[in-house]
Amino acid sequence: MVSLEIDKNDLKKLIGKDLTDQQIEETLFLLKCEAQMSGNTIKCEINPDRPDMFSPEGLAREIKGFLGIETGLKNYKITDSHVALSREKADVRPHIVCAILKDIRLSDEMVKSLMQIQEKLHDSIGRNRKKVAIGVHDFDKIKPPLVYKDVDDVKFVPLGEKEMSVKEILENHPKGKEFAHLVKDKFPMISDKEGVISFPPIINSERTKVTQTTKNLFIDVTGTDERAVNQVLNILVCNIAERGGEIQRVKVSNKSTPDLEPKEMELEIQNIDSFLGLGLNEKQIEDVLKRMHYGVSKVREGKITVLIPAYRTDILHIVDIIEDIAIGFGYNNIQPILPKLATIGGLSNIEKLTTKTRDVMMGLGFQETLNFILTNEENNFKKMKTTGKAVEILNPTSSEYNICRTWILPSLLKVLSANQHRDFPQKIFEIGDIIEIDEKAETKTKTIRKISCIACHDNANLTEIKSVMENVLKNLGIKYQIGELTNPSFIDTRAGQVMVNNIPVGFFAEIHPEILTNWKLERPVVVFEMNLI
Numbered sequence: 001m002v003s004l005e006i007d008k009n010d011l012k013k014l015i016g017k018d019l020t021d022q023q024i025e026e027t028l029f030l031l032k033c034e035a036q037m038s039g040n041t042i043k044c045e046i047n048p049d050r051p052d053m054f055s056p057e058g059l060a061r062e063i064k065g066f067l068g069i070e071t072g073l074k075n076y077k078i079t080d081s082h083v084a085l086s087r088e089k090a091d092v093r094p095h096i097v098c099a100i101l102k103d104i105r106l107s108d109e110m111v112k113s114l115m116q117i118q119e120k121l122h123d124s125i126g127r128n129r130k131k132v133a134i135g136v137h138d139f140d141k142i143k144p145p146l147v148y149k150d151v152d153d154v155k156f157v158p159l160g161e162k163e164m165s166v167k168e169i170l171e172n173h174p175k176g177k178e179f180a181h182l183v184k185d186k187f188p189m190i191s192d193k194e195g196v197i198s199f200p201p202i203i204n205s206e207r208t209k210v211t212q213t214t215k216n217l218f219i220d221v222t223g224t225d226e227r228a229v230n231q232v233l234n235i236l237v238c239n240i241a242e243r244g245g246e247i248q249r250v251k252v253s254n255k256s257t258p259d260l261e262p263k264e265m266e267l268e269i270q271n272i273d274s275f276l277g278l279g280l281n282e283k284q285i286e287d288v289l290k291r292m293h294y295g296v297s298k299v300r301e302g303k304i305t306v307l308i309p310a311y312r313t314d315i316l317h318i319v320d321i322i323e324d325i326a327i328g329f330g331y332n333n334i335q336p337i338l339p340k341l342a343t344i345g346g347l348s349n350i351e352k353l354t355t356k357t358r359d360v361m362m363g364l365g366f367q368e369t370l371n372f373i374l375t376n377e378e379n380n381f382k383k384m385k386t387t388g389k390a391v392e393i394l395n396p397t398s399s400e401y402n403i404c405r406t407w408i409l410p411s412l413l414k415v416l417s418a419n420q421h422r423d424f425p426q427k428i429f430e431i432g433d434i435i436e437i438d439e440k441a442e443t444k445t446k447t448i449r450k451i452s453c454i455a456c457h458d459n460a461n462l463t464e465i466k467s468v469m470e471n472v473l474k475n476l477g478i479k480y481q482i483g484e485l486t487n488p489s490f491i492d493t494r495a496g497q498v499m500v501n502n503i504p505v506g507f508f509a510e511i512h513p514e515i516l517t518n519w520k521l522e523r524p525v526v527v528f529e530m531n532l533i
Contacts, residue, residue: 001034001045002120006056008040010109014060014242017069027063030330048124052235052311055117056109057242065293066328073295073307076241078260081248085190088149093133093188093200095226096148097233097257098250100139101217101240106210110243117239121232125313127395130182132223132232133201135190137208139218143193148222150186156196157206166199175203190220231313233258238311262295262307267318269302275322277337278329288328294321350449353476353532354431357451360475364468366429366453371411373433374401379410383518385488391435391445404435404445408452409489409529413511416456417519424523425457431532450506452529456521462494462510465526469498469508478533480505489515498530506530 012018019027021037028035033053034045044059052058064070081100090096104110118134126132155165158173166187169176179202190198197208200222210217219236223229237247237258249256273279280288285304286296295307308315315321326334347355358368376399381387388406396402405411408430415428431451438446451472455465473480478500485497485507495509508528516525 002048002054002124004044004046004054004116004120006042006044006059007109007112008037008042010113011042011056011060011063014056015063015069017067019063024063027066028059030332031059031062031066031327033059049314051121051124051231051313052239054120054124054235055113055239057113057239058117058235058311061239061242061293065291068291071290072293073262073290074238074293074309076238076247076260078247078249078258080256081250083144083146083248084251085146085148085253087253088147090148090150090188092150092183092186093222093224095224095229096190096220096222096252097229098146098218098220098252099233099237099258100248100250101219101237102139102215102246102248104215104217104240104245105243106212106214107243110240114240117236121235125228125232126223127397129179129201131225131395132221132228134232134236135198135200135204135220135222136210137197137204137218137220138210138214139216140214141208142197142218146190146192146197148188148190148220151189152186154187154189154196156199158199158203159206159209161206169199169202173203188222190222230257230259234260234310235313238309258310260310262309263315264297265306265308265315265318265321267304267306267321269304271318272322272325275319276326276329276334278334280325280329285325288325289321292324292328294324350532354449357472357476357532358431360472361429361431361451361453364471366427366455366468369412369415369428369430371408371415371430371432372401373404373435375405375410376400376402379414380405380407383413384410384515385512385518389437391437406434406436407529408432408434408450409454409527412452412454412527413515413519413521413525416454416525417521420521425455425460427453427455429453449532450529451532452527454525454527456523456525458523460510460524460526462496462508462526465508465510465528466496469506469528469530473498485509488512498528500533505533 025035028044032047036043046053053062083100085098087096121134122129153166155163157163158169161173170180182201188200189196197205198220221229221233241247269282269285272285282299286299289296289306293309296304297307298305306321380390380403390403390406393402412428412430416426429451433447433449435445435447438444453468481499483497483499485495487495489512490509491512495507497504498506506529511525511527
């Protein structure tokens with residue numbers, strides 16, 4: 001959750017209606033935002049999937065729509081500024097987008113809001129400036145034309161400092177030391193006729209500092225992901241424009257930014273009803289969509305073409321819009337209905353099998369462990385001397401967890417490696433899911449439930465683990481065959497393949513000494529792993 005502090009009177013002014021504290025709290029709650037009042041301060045907890053609501057302007061916009069004060073697709077006035085920025089070679093942060101906001105009144109509330117949303121966007125979409133960084137300048141102090149490129153070194157006056165070279169900034173300035181790891185030997189710079197105005201993602205120039213007399217803003221957003229920098233710019237300019245002013249495009253190389261054209265997505269009324277079961281007709285759906293600030297361009301033959309605002313970066317699938325329809329209709333207005341099924345809830349077959357397998361393993365003297373389904377290539381492949389493809393996380397928060405595991409064995413070896421100070425023998429197991437790539441599936445992946453167990457002690461051998469595996473299969477009533485197996489993770493001739501109806505479902509083996517060395521294990525380890533079918 002993202003935490004915000006908002007001035008209540010400022011929020012009311014933006015809404016244009018004097019709501020009671022209770023009305024504000026209840027409305028925010030229905031918009032998936034928890035709020036607490038303390039005098040004139042509202043403390044909010046907002047879902048991170050709604051970065052457009054990381055400011056009072058965004059919250060006020062949604063409240064006005066939800067309460068029917070201002071509905072439909074927001075149309076922000078946008079014109080061309082005839083200002084151009086030339087993007088030259090910039091390898092460290094190759095993407096840049098810009099905008100100008102004219103006739104802005106920098107009240108205390110707006111300054112606080114601008115600083116807050118900048119910080120929240122840096123932390124969320126920006127991944128602490130690694131992916132996206134924002135610069136805000138006094139446009140009247142900029143002397144076009146503008147250039148964005150990597151430089152070896154240059155001197156300029158950073159905010160609140162005397163003139164410094166880039167290397168001095170990285171070594172001595174607090175922001176330079178904090179974010180120096182985001183740049184390399186080349187340093188990205190935005191410059192005008194008179195020199196540097198910004199050193200993203202580190203710091204801006206003192207010369208273009210925003211003050212109380214600033215009336216026109218220049219915003220630059222740089223980063224490593226083109227989609228993300230455009231999303232952040234759209235959110236910023238739309239939220240700032242809620243207080244007035246005019247958005248102007250900047251020509252960046254051969255493109256003009258920001259692009260505030262709404263995206264289209266087609267909804268089938270039948271799909272909406274299958275998810276929500278509310279029986280809404282076309283007119284009701286259209287009214288709810290407009291209250292959630294969507295546009296509706298076409299309604300025909302049971303289908304609705306929805307226009308998505310440019311600042312709604314969270315809309316990825318039709319289910320996201322259907323969720324907003326439920327929110328706009330009001331969760332408290334949905335009447336509970338008993339399902340027309342003469343059944344009661346219970347465990348699925350795979351959960352029953354999991355429970356039975358767990359009981360068998362514990363009866364055999366093994367201790368259960370639980371591990372993350374996320375891992376990394378080093379553990380999943382390299383330490384095991386294998387190769388393969390895994391589902392990758394698009395924006396991992398840590399290099400420790402950037403792929404989905406394709407087998408459980410490395411997870412157990414990691415547990416074993418971290419517990420060598422414990423008494424031996426050690427016998428552990430895990431029943432969990434792995435994810436494999438499957439191009440035929442709708443999600444291009446498939447989830448498989450597996451059991452994996454390992455035994456580690458001075459006399460661990462293949463006969464022992466084969467006996468454990470056969471005991472499990474016998475208790476589950478599964479008929480099986482055993483075949484040969486060659487795998488670089490295992491000792492040659494000391495591994496076997498488990499098959500059911502001549503289909504491979506698992507393996508049992510003695511771990512190769514080289515693999516034990518990779519995991520810094522000093523005793524023999526035997527293992528079996530198989531699909532639960």
